[in-house]
Amino acid sequence: MVGKVALITGCSSGVGRELCRTLTEKGDRVVATARSLERLEGVSAALKVALDVTDQDSIKQAIAAVMNAYGRIDVLVNNAGYSVRSAVEEIDLEELAHLFDVNVYGIVRMIQAVAPIMRQQGAGKIINIGSVSGRLTGLVNGGYCASKHAVEAISDAARLELQGFGIQVSVLEPGAMDTDFFRTLSQNSDERMQNSQSPYHPFYQRDLAFRKKQKRADLSKATGEIDAILARKRLKGRYPVALPFVFSLLLALPERLREWLMLRV
Numbered sequence: 209m210v211g212k213v214a215l216i217t218g219c220s221s222g223v224g225r226e227l228c229r230t231l232t233e234k235g236d237r238v239v240a241t242a243r244s245l246e247r248l249e250g251v252s253a254a255l256k257v258a259l260d261v262t263d264q265d266s267i268k269q270a271i272a273a274v275m276n277a278y279g280r281i282d283v284l285v286n287n288a289g290y291s292v293r294s295a296v297e298e299i300d301l302e303e304l305a306h307l308f309d310v311n312v313y314g315i316v317r318m319i320q321a322v323a324p325i326m327r328q329q330g331a332g333k334i335i336n337i338g339s340v341s342g343r344l345t346g347l348v349n350g351g352y353c354a355s356k357h358a359v360e361a362i363s364d365a366a367r368l369e370l371q372g373f374g375i376q377v378s379v380l381e382p383g384a385m386d387t388d389f390f391r392t393l394s395q396n397s398d399e400r401m402q403n404s405q406s407p408y409h410p411f412y413q414r415d416l417a418f419r420k421k422q423k424r425a426d427l428s429k430a431t432g433e434i435d436a437i438l439a440r441k442r443l444k445g446r447y448p449v450a451l452p453f454v455f456s457l458l459l460a461l462p463e464r465l466r467e468w469l470m471l472r473v
C-alpha cells in the first residue's frame with residue numbers, strides 16, 4: 209500500500225525537518241517545502257519543492273508540482289513560523305505585519321490552496337502548528353502570542369467549516385522545543401532588548417535570562433507525539449505537544465494568581 213501524501217511547510221530546520229524524517233520512515237510520501245531548495249539538502253522526503261508561505265505564486269506553483277507528481281494531498285502540516293519579542297508599546301508595526309504574514313496569513317493561504325483539493329477527495333487532514341503561546345500570553349511576547357491565538361481561531365473556524373467535506377483540522381500547541389526557533393528569535397530581538405533606556409528593560413532582561421536557562425523538549429520526542437496524533441482516525445480540535453507541567457498548571461490557575469506569578473517568577 210502506498211503511503212499518504214503529506215505536504216509540510218518550513219522543513220529546512222526544526223519540527224518540519226524532523227517530521228519529514230519521521231513520516232518518511234513510516235512510508236508516507238513526504239513533500240518537504242521551504243523558501244529555498246538549498247536549505248532542504250539532507251531532508252528526508254519523496255519530493256522537495258520551494259514554497260514561501262507569504263507568496264501566493266510560490267504556493268500555486270508548489271501545489272501544482274505536488275498534484276503533478278501524486279494527484280492528491282492527504283495531509284497538510286502548516287508548520288512554518290517564527291517569533292519576535294517586544295513590549296506592546298515598542299512593537300515595530302512592520303515587523304508585526306510580517307509576523308502575521310508568515311504565522312497567520314501563511315496558514316490561511318495554504319488552507320485556501322489545499323482545501324479545494326481535499327474537498328474533491330472527500331478526505332484530508334490539516335494540522336496547524338500553533339503554540340502554548342496561543343493559550344497563554346507572556347510579557348514582551350504579545351506579537352507572537354497574538355499570532356498564535358489567531359492560529360487557534362482560524363483552526364477552530366476551519367475545523368467546523370470543513371468537517372462536512374471529510375476534512376479534519378486540528379491545532380497543535382507545543383511547549384519549548386530544541387530547534388532553530390530560539391536562534392532566529394535572538395537574531396530578531398536580542399539587540400533591541402538590550403536597550404537600557406527602554407522602560408521595559410527589566411522585563412527584557414528577565415526574558416533573556418529565562419531563555420538562557422530554559423529547558424527545551426527533545427525534538428524527536430515532540431515529532432513522535434505529532435506522528436501519533438496524525439495517525440489517529442478522528443482528530444480532536446487541539447493537542448498539547450511537549451508541554452511542560454508548569455504550563456499546564458499555569459493554564460489551570462485563576463487569572464489573578466497566574467498574572468501574579470508571571471510578573472514575579
Ligand SMILES: NC(=O)c1ccc[n+]([C@@H]2O[C@H](COP(=O)([O-])OP(=O)(O)OC[C@H]3O[C@@H](n4cnc5c(N)ncnc54)[C@H](OP(=O)(O)O)[C@@H]3O)[C@@H](O)[C@H]2O)c1
Nearest residue numbers: 218220221222223243260261288289339384385387388389
Ligand atoms: N521551537 C519551539 O519552542 C516552538 C514552540 C511552540 C511552537 N513552535 C512553532 O513550531 C513551528 C516550527 O518552528 P521550529 O521550532 O521548528 O523553528 P525553526 O527551526 O526556526 O523552523 C522554522 C521553519 O519555518 C520556515 N519559515 C520561516 N518563514 C517562512 C516562510 N515565509 N515561508 C516558508 N517557510 C518559512 C523556516 O524556513 P526558512 O527560514 O529556511 O525558509 C524554517 O524551516 C513554528 O510555527 C513555531 O512557531 C515552536
